[in-house]
Amino acid sequence: MLDSARSPAESSGFSRKIAATIIIVYTVVTLIPITWIILTGFKSVDGAITYPPEVFFKPSLEGYVNLFTTRSRQSQEYLDSLPPPDTWYEELVRSREMVIAGPSKFFGRYTNSLIIGFGATFLSVFLGALAAYAFSRFKIPLKDDLMFFILSTRMFPPIAVAVPIFIMYRKIGLGDTHLGMIILYTVVNLSLAVWLLKGFMDEIPREYEEAAMIDGYTRMGAFFKIVLPQATTGIAATAIFCMIFAWNEYAFAVLLTQFNAQTAPPFIPTILGEGGIDWPAIAAGTTLFLIPVMIFTVVLRKHLLRGITFGAVRK
Amino acid sequence: MASVHLENINKSFGSINALSNLNLEIKDGEFFVLLGPTGAGKTTTLRIVSGLEMPDSGNIFFNEELVNNVQPAFRNTSYVFQQYSLYPHYSVYDNLAFPLRSPLRKSDKKTIDDRVHEIAKLLKIENKLNNKATQLSGGEMQRVSLGRALVRDPNIYLMDEPLSSLDAKLREELRVELKKIQTDLYATILYVTHDQIEATTMADRIGVLKEGLLTQVGTPQEIYEEPNSIYVANRLGSPKINILDNKQIHNSQNSSASYVGIRPEDIKIDQNGSYNVKIETTELLGAETLVSFKSDTVNGILLTQENINVGEGDNIKIGINETKILYFDNNEQRMR
Secondary structure (H helix, E strand, O other), rough: HHHHOOOOOOOOOHHHHHHHHHHHHHHHHHHHHHHHHHHHHOOOOOOHHOOOOOOOOOOOOOHHHHEEEEHHHHHHHHHHOOOOOOOOHHHHHHOOEEEEEEOOOOHHHHHHHHHHHHHHOOOOOOOOHHHHHHHHHHHHHHHHHHHHHHHHHHOHHHHHHHHHHHHHHHOOOOOOOHHHHHHHHHHHHHHHHHHHHHHHHHHHHHHHHHHHOOOOOOOHHHHHHHHHHHHHHHHHHHHHHHHHHHHHHOOOHHHOOOOOOOOOOHHHOEEEEEOOEEEHEEEEEEEHHHHHHHHHHHHHHHHHHHHHHHHHHHO | OOOOEEEEEEEEEEEEEEEEEEEEEEEOOOOOEEOOOOOOHHHHHHHHHHHOOOOOEEEEOOOOEEOOOOHHHHHOOEEEEOOOOOOOOOOOHHHHHHHHHHOOOOOOOHHHHHHHHHHHHHHHOOOHHOOOOHHHHHHHHHHHHHHHOOOOOOOOOEEEOOOOOOOOOHHHHHHHHHHHHHHHHOOOEEEEEOOHHHHHHOOOOOEEEHHHHHHEEEOOOOOOOOEEHHHHOOOOOOOOOEEEEHHOOOOOOOOOOOOEOOOOEEEEEEOOEEEEEEEEEEEEEOOOEEEEEEEOOOOOEEOOOOOOOOOOOEEEEEEOHHHEEEEOOOEEEEEE
16 A cells, blocks of 8 residues: 555665665775775875785875975985974975975976866857857758767867877977967867757747847847856856866877976876886875866856756746 | 837748738837737737847838847837746846846946836735746736836837736736826837737727738727628627628628628617527626527527526527628628
């Protein structure tokens, strides 16, 4: 009797438990490498490569110090001749028989990543929204063919055109520049942005803009005041996709950037330790690298949820 | 306010002719009602006047000035949409203030605030000003939509069935209120409806649309008393006009007519009447009684104010006021 009172759309307690179990197992499995990276960032250089691996250990900030500094090894006599260390990180470095030679390039590379990542995301979403609106509202000759053409740019891996792009960029002086990387990532993301956003734009009733145009706004004014706020959900979703690509991109960054505009992904693996790979520093760099995209996703997630509930109210 | 003149407007959507050669002159300060069923081209006319739709051919004049290529924003019309079209991410207050904040008007805060409250009071939505537009009932949304149009002073108010989803009492109130606003402001209004009561009570003139053709324009009285076709005769009047075969009419004045139209109030129960009919049903409508009758030759309805003491199935005699009979030819056009 109890069973029959339940709505058929609602899942039973048993199937819900199974679903929850699957999700928890999946979450744990996916979180293991991330947890391991974060833990490794707090290990000592030797601790990171002990066998069997340690799960419980005495945390050290050595990885982070190594990430942000360059150091040189000195003899014990020289170290003894120096005045006592001013800071905790100098002390840490000297305990390893080294002195700090200067800051590393990590901060600069990280800033490059932020500029290029957010720049490309903003540009993709902005241009994508304009194009999607035009495709959604206006009579454009060969509209379907154009849409297909835009999509077709995603039918091969972007790296397949790396060589021509490399040559073009060298010719026009865009190689190893922020602008060059922003343009490149925008171009790769734009097809996705146009397609995703067009779907969302199609869902927004035309009457809203028409009302705004009657109320004394130009089409552009109506677009910014009325259409864009309505498309928040789509914009948030698109921005997350674009951001993840631009932030993580490795191959083009290796190929096209070296000094000025190098992003964090090609830089982090090049952090070499003395007589081996400096795993804690690499792990520390990776951990810091995860943070912006995580914050970005969490912030926009609120808009995603709001958008979804909002749609339900209107219907 | 302005006068609006539509000249030879044609508009088709694919193979469907929405408007055919429409000519319409709305005078400054006139309350003009377009009456017609769904799909007659009423909304298309409004959209063409507002500039949201371009006609395939023809000209639109505001105060005798050609506005064919003027953007909607610069035509300065205000539009009450049938689907409300409130801005869902704004509060009621912001919805009402939105037209006043447009770059074309740029009113100061105080003026906007006063105007919004004035309109909200008029439409009885003052207590809803802080609600999101999505947190309103259908009737409230419609009032906000009406308010958004009334908040400013346009060339012409375009209203697309603005009272359709209100309850009967509020609709009656707003009907009176709207007519009062119109006379006070000497406003030009182009109002679209399929409700004949709205049309007859508010309109200075009515235009009857049929499948994109403007079949007749006139004052409510002219349309009611002198319809030029059966179609127009059917659109006004409740209960509906009786359309009978001319042959059924005793001593018809016009032998070449095919059909006749007789308003229910022009048929009376009459001991000396020349038609023997049987009562099918009677309906008491307050002061009047609606009687539907049937015989071998004629059937129809009549409206009487007398206290009748006859019931269903009774045989009665009826008389027709022959001076009021309308004659139509076999194309359903009026014969005079």
